[in-house]
Amino acid sequence: MVTETLLEAELHRLAGSVPDPELPVLTLDELGVLRGVRVHGPDKVTVQLTPTYTGCPAIEAMSADIERVLHEHGVAEVSVVTVLAPAWSTDDISDEGRRKLAEFGIAPPRHSGGPGGPVPLTLSVRCPHCGSTDTELLSRFSSTACKALRRCVDCREPFDHFKEL
C-alpha cells in the first residue's frame, strides 16, 4: 500500500470517524471497512470502501455519509469506490470496536486466525449482559446479515452475536 500523505491521513481520520449507519456505536474505522483515501488534485478525493457482506444495504448510507463529511471539510469532489479484495473479515474490527460492541449488548466476533494461521480455539460466545459463557445459538441469522441470534442459558436473555466472517 502506498503511504498516505499528511492531508490524506487527515481526511482518512475524518472519513473513518463516520459512525456505522446500522451499528452507530462503531465508527467505520473501527469496523475496518475504510481501505484508503487518495487525493488526486486540488479538491478531488477518492475514498475506498469495502462491504462487510456483498448485499449489505448500509454501504450506500456509508458512502453518502463520507461524502457529506468530506464536503463539509471543504473537499469539492468526493468519489467513494467499492473494493472487494482483500475480502473484509471480522478480524478487521479493532479491539476498541470489539469493546464497544460488547458494551452495546452485542457479543463481538471471535478471532478466526485467518488462512494458514494457527488453528484457532473454538471459544464460547460470552453473554454481553451477565458475562456467562454458557450460551446457545437460536438462529444463524439475525436483525442484520452480519449477526446471529443467541440466548444466554444463565440469565435467559437473548442477544445478538457479530458472527465470524
Place this chain on the structure above:
Amino acid sequence: MSAALALGDDALVLSHRLGEWAGHAPVLEEEVALANIALDLLGQARMLLSFVGDEDELAFLREERSFRNLQLVEQPNGDFAHTIARQLYFSVYQHLLYERLAAGEGEFADLAAKAVKEVAYHRDHAEQWVLRLGDGTAESHERMQRGLDGLWRFTGELFEPVEGVDVDWQALRDGWLAAVTSVVERATLTPPSGPQSGAWAAGAGRQGLHTEPFGKMLAEMQHLHRSHPGASW
C-alpha cells in the same frame, strides 16, 4: 460474459424465490434467515450482473429466454422442506464452486473470495435443517424426503460446464455428491437414486430454456419496473 450472466442469474432468481417466503415462513427466525440469505444472493447478483451491463436492465427487462440460470433455482418454493432441499442442492454447489473460483485467478476470484464466506453460512443453514427435518417427526421426515426426490432431476445441470468458468467440473460433481449424500444419510434419509437429468433437461437453463413456473415468477418480478419505467422510491 456468459459466465457472469449464468452465475448472476442463479443468484438473482434464487434470491427472488427466497424473498417470496417473506410473511410465510414457519417461525420468525426462519423469516429472518431466508431474507438474509436472499439479501446475500442479491448482493452477489448485483456485482455479477454489473460485469455484463446495467443491473436493472438485465434483471427487469430481459425476456425469459435470455436468462441463463439453472432450472433448479427457478423451481417454486413448495413447502418448507422443498425449499430446504433446493437450498441444500444449490448452496453445496455454490460453496464448492466459489471455493474453487476464489483459489483461481479468474475474473471472479475477488468476488468469489468474498461470497464464499457468506455461502458457507447458507450451506450450514440448509444442512442443519435437513438433519432436523429428516431425523425429526414421521411427517417432517416424509416431507424432507419428498423435497429431495422431487428436485433431484434438476441437479444434473449443476455440472454442465459454463463457458468462462475454469474449474474441474467432474471433481466438483464428485465433491457435491459426497457432501450431499453424507448429510442426507446422517439425516436418516435416502439419497435419491434416479437420473439427475433427462435428455430434455441437460443444461437447458444455461441455454435459456426454462420450466413453466419461471415465466410466472418473472412476470411478478418484472411487473413493477415494466409498468413504471424509470420509477424510483
